[in-house]
Amino acid sequence: MHTSSRGAPAIRLAGLTKRFGGGGDPAAVAGIDLEIADGEFFSLLGPSGSGKTTTLRMIAGFERPTTGHIYLHGEEVTDRPPFDRDVNTVFQDYALFPHMTVSENVAYGLEVRKVATAERATRVKDALRMVRLEGYDARRPAQLSGGQRQRVALARALVNRPRVLLLDEPLGALDLKLREEMQIELKAIQGEVGITFIYVTHDQQEALTMSDRLAVFNQGRIEQVGTPAEVYEHPTTAFVAGFVGSSNLIVGEAAQAIFGAPGRFAIRPEKIRLGEPSDRVGPDEGSVLGKIRTVVYLGADTRYIIRLDIGGDLTVTQQNLRPPSVDAQTAEGRSVRLTWMRAHVLTLADDPQVAPADTAEGP
Ligand code: ATP
Numbered sequence: 001m002h003t004s005s006r007g008a009p010a011i012r013l014a015g016l017t018k019r020f021g022g023g024g025d026p027a028a029v030a031g032i033d034l035e036i037a038d039g040e041f042f043s044l045l046g047p048s049g050s051g052k053t054t055t056l057r058m059i060a061g062f063e064r065p066t067t068g069h070i071y072l073h074g075e076e077v078t079d080r081p082p083f084d085r086d087v088n089t090v091f092q093d094y095a096l097f098p099h100m101t102v103s104e105n106v107a108y109g110l111e112v113r114k115v116a117t118a119e120r121a122t123r124v125k126d127a128l129r130m131v132r133l134e135g136y137d138a139r140r141p142a143q144l145s146g147g148q149r150q151r152v153a154l155a156r157a158l159v160n161r162p163r164v165l166l167l168d169e170p171l172g173a174l175d176l177k178l179r180e181e182m183q184i185e186l187k188a189i190q191g192e193v194g195i196t197f198i199y200v201t202h203d204q205q206e207a208l209t210m211s212d213r214l215a216v217f218n219q220g221r222i223e224q225v226g227t228p229a230e231v232y233e234h235p236t237t238a239f240v241a242g243f244v245g246s247s248n249l250i251v252g253e254a255a256q257a258i259f260g261a262p263g264r265f266a267i268r269p270e271k272i273r274l275g276e277p278s279d280r281v282g283p284d285e286g287s288v289l290g291k292i293r294t295v296v297y298l299g300a301d302t303r304y305i306i307r308l309d310i311g312g313d314l315t316v317t318q319q320n321l322r323p324p325s326v327d328a329q330t331a332e333g334r335s336v337r338l339t340w341m342r343a344h345v346l347t348l349a350d351d352p353q354v355a356p357a358d359t360a361e362g363p
Pocket of ligand 1: 020049051053341
């Protein structure tokens with residue numbers, strides 16, 4: 001539709017803000033700078049109300065930024081209407097036409113744009129093949145499962161061959177099993193079509209499973225951008241450490257006592273080993289003593305809440321490798337040594353946010 005500079009990112013957001021109410025309201029989007037490469041599967045991850053959908057709607061053109069600029073493939077589109085941007089959006093609620101067949105639903109956008117009948121048929125067939133729905137052309141939405149309906153919605157967007165596809169919690173209405181299957185499918189489809197996908201979700205597992213990179217949103221700002229492994233293994237703030245996976249946040253006197261330094265540290269519950277108080281501690285390891293306060297049996301894992309002798313609690317999860325893990329229930333009150341590799345201690349930047357993590361702050 002438009003010429004674009006070669007090598008430019010698919011999306012560039014510069015100083016983007018959005019305020020809905022008067023000046024007193026906090027900004028829904030409070031200043032975002034972001035580049036998303038052509039062909040990336042990129043997720044906007046964050047809790048409810050953190051500004052993900054508003055950011056997506058500004059990229060689509062449904063919402064006008066209060067300040068800032070939006071570039072698609074190097075061209076500024078900030079003031080362009082949605083239909084004049086080379087993007088398509090897939091919403092959670094599918095919005096299929098119930099009285100139309102699958103192929104009529106998928107063909108609808110092409111019909112509106114007066115694409116010739118023969119080409120329309122080929123493109124609809126291609127789109128249905130991409131989402132693995134060949135043979136379903138004549139069915140109506142009511143005759144499809146939730147996952148199949150979501151695929152029709154996806155085909156309806158893909159048929160327009162946009163360069164960027166925006167997806168707003170598209171799997172939110174599906175049950176867990178189907179959602180997990182569709183996550184793998186969506187990622188495979190994206191790899192095949194090579195279109196840039198921008199995916200909004202509040203589900204950290206979903207974002208980690210599918211994304212090439214992701215941005216973690218908190219209160220209208222991006223706290224961290226990186227690959228799933230970077231964000232999980234090296235969260236830079238307490239918020240990210242607590243929101244992507246779970247973490248023990250260790251600050252104040254506990255940090256001083258355990259690490260010999262003030263500051264903000266975190267350790268993942270699965271990186272801590274639970275052992276006898278007399279266990280030896282290796283030179284590359286850190287350790288602390290405590291008593292088991294609570295044991296929660298979770299099937300695949302058991303979660304232990306440990307009250308530290310120096311004060312504060314730490315959470316430890318252990319895979320249930322040996323039966324009978326259920327006996328762990330009787331472990332409450334027992335003295336234990338917690339040990340971890342020093343390399344697994346996360347050092348966090350100062351962060352005024354309250355993290356949704358277990359916090360040991362000392363006595
Ligand atoms: P969710 O996962 O719940 O969809 P989100 O991260 O996508 O959350 P947004 O929908 O972008 O968050 O909302 C960010 C903030 O902007 C919220 O405080 C929300 O109440 C507010 N907001 C969103 N849309 C509007 C609107 N049309 N009018 C007023 N306030 C709005």
